[in-house]
Amino acid sequence: MQDFTYSSYFLFQIFSTVVPVILKGLTYDEKRGACSVGSNVRDSACYVCWAFARAYDPLELRPFVKQIASALVIAAVFDRDINCRRAASAAFQENVGRQGTFPHGIDILTAADYFAVGNIANCFLNISVYIAGFPEYNQPMIDHLVNMKINHWDGVIRELSTKALHNLTPRAPEYMTNEVLPKLLPLTVGTDLHTRHGTILACAEITHALSKLAEENKRSITSYLDEKILEGLKQIHLELSRRQLYRGLGGELMRPADGWQWLINDSLQSLHLVSSNARQQIKESAVSALAALCNEYYCTGEEGANPAQQDELVKQYISGLQSHEEMIRCGFSLALGALPRLLLKGKFQEVLEGLKRVTSVSPETVSFAESRRDGLKAIAKVCLTVGVKGEGSPTEYVCKNNIAQIYNMLLNGLNDYTTDSRGDVGAWVREAAMTSLKEVTLLLTQTEPELIDTDVTKQIMCCVAQQSAEKIDRFRAHAGSVFLTLLYFDNPPVPHIPHREELERIFPRSEAITFNWNAESQAFPRITQLLGLASYRYHVLTGLTVSVGGLTESTVRYSSQSMFDYLKSIQNDMDAMNNFCETLLQVFEDNLLNDRVSVPLLKMLDQILANGCFDIFVAEENHPFPMKLLKLCKEESRKSKDVQKLRSSIAVFCGLIQFPGDMRKQVLFQLFLLLCHPFPVIRKTTASQVYEMLITYSEVAEPDVIEEVMTILSDTNWDADLPFLRKQRNYICDLMKVPKPQLVTKQDVTMWGLFNPYIGTSCITKYNRLYLWESPAVPANAGESAALKIS
Incomplete structure (x- = not known):
């Protein structure tokens, strides 16, 4: 018995020395440069606490249980580092299991287990409130936030700590009033920026919580805050202003912490x-x-x-x-x-x-x-x-x-x-516009729906549908959410929505909330079905154009495949195909030279032509649709120096060769012009794609002619000088029986223009040289064409 008593006394002396060091280690945090060096120390301290539980008898640790338990709970809930929070939770669990003396151990472990403490916001704002319901932990948690967290160098920790104090105030309103606020008020105008910022926010959060508590209990705020505290709160803004602490470095931290009219106006004017x-x-x-x-x-x-x-x-x-x-x-x-x-x-x-x-x-x-x-x-x-x-x-x-x-x-x-x-x-603006349209429309729907015009509803739904077909996932998802909210609002329904029944079939009500607009694989197969609805076709096709012709691989893949599936489904419906083609031409015409739409549209046309989606028109010579498409492509690429646009135009010209009739000669003429383009990369791209085109569409000429042309295309160095390349190009023109572009003199063109004033040929003179661009009505030998500047 004497040995046990002596041993216990000896261990007590050791623990009296060691435990304070361990407790200090559990909260150790020091900033060096942009990093903190305390996490390893805190993690080690948690391990020591875990080892205590396995190494010593519960009677030997009993005098220190309250201190260790509070420190581990605080570390598990309020530590900045996820590894330390989880280490503290594991150490607390080990002590609860082996010591059995930690207050409310099982209840706390249930709320603050290994996985629950992974989310820092959940720890500060929810778990802490539950644990603070146990008196043993209430004040230690509040004291830790006040002493070590609201002045933390990390702004996120400061803000979370002040919000935690707001949530903890109802657990200990008297302690907040009598102890915490008097301690914080002098620090609100101190010299340290982080402390000043954190304490002002803390005072605001605690005061706000007390005011809500007073309102709930039907009491005055003065029943919680005496005159001295209220006067101290009023003086914060005046003192900060007097010391000019809203200015200079750190001013952005101080402005959110208070709110008088001058400060509000000054803040709104000083955002830059x-x-x-x-x-x-x-x-x-x-x-x-x-x-x-x-x-x-x-x-x-x-x-x-x-x-x-x-x-x-x-x-x-x-x-x-x-x-x-x-x-x-x-x-x-x-x-x-x-x-x-x-x-x-x-x-x-x-x-x-x-x-x-x-x-x-x-x-x-x-x-x-x-x-x-x-x-x-x-x-x-x-x-x-x-x-x-x-x-x-x-x-x-x-x-x-x-x-x-x-x-x-x-x-x-x-x-x-x-x-x-x-x-x-501009996506920020479009997102705000959609949100505001939804809010105003629902306001009118619930009050005076007769103020909503039929055309306005159609514009809203069509424009939002266009946004839901575009390429940026986040904004497409927002547009889809707005679209379905307007469609399924029932209090009362939004009036005049076009094709309501068809929309409800495409987007069932049961999926309205769970539908994932962010996922291209889910969104685009539904969106393309709107192409079958006359009111939506133009806007949806405009939106799909920038997706199908975009740069993001997954967006291009799912949007293009969905469009191809739709076009395949209407292959045998001439009316539906004509409607789609008319809309496509209208989109092209309306966005001519608008690179945001026209360049993706050219890329989309290349894919559609390559996938045989317009095979229905191949049987008819000189069909008006490919003829108009050729004209628009020529207009789009004329005078352009955009390599991306020119490459896309070349691909479309090659795809248009599949349509029989006189337009084949026009297509070949455009391609052969590009063989002598000033940019070598365009010449080489044209030669390569024409070579592939002749392999695919061998019916455009006799086999021996095609073989010879392909040999010239592959053997010629298209980086060579233009005079030599023109000879090669002109020989190809002779083989394919296509008119050769001719260099012309200024006098020739002037006389030709005088005799043909209605043609509309465009020509300019630069560096004493003539540059001429072909109009569709200009004879083939009148000069070089749209994309080719004569050298």
């Missing part, structure tokens, strides 16, 4: 001063604070408070929409969208006019995609705020006198395809 990563958070924080401020201070009863101040605020925001700074336009657009109805009363039309200028594209603002996006968002928000009254005044309501203007602004946003160094920034 902060990093792009912080910009969105600041905008959201400022707009949220503005809404709360307006509801609290500007709206007192029905009449409101200080009308002059209200008018001045709205005018300030409207005038800011004309700023030359894009970020000021963004901030003030969102600010107008956040204003309460009382401040918009009598000014709705004026606000719409201001937002119209923001959402319009002009040469000066073509790059302002973010401001157009936020302007479109604001249009929907102000519409939702003021409400609908068909016979009401356009200065106060959405009504019959301004609904057309609202829809025009939103629909115009769907045509924004602006690109810059960041890529397709």
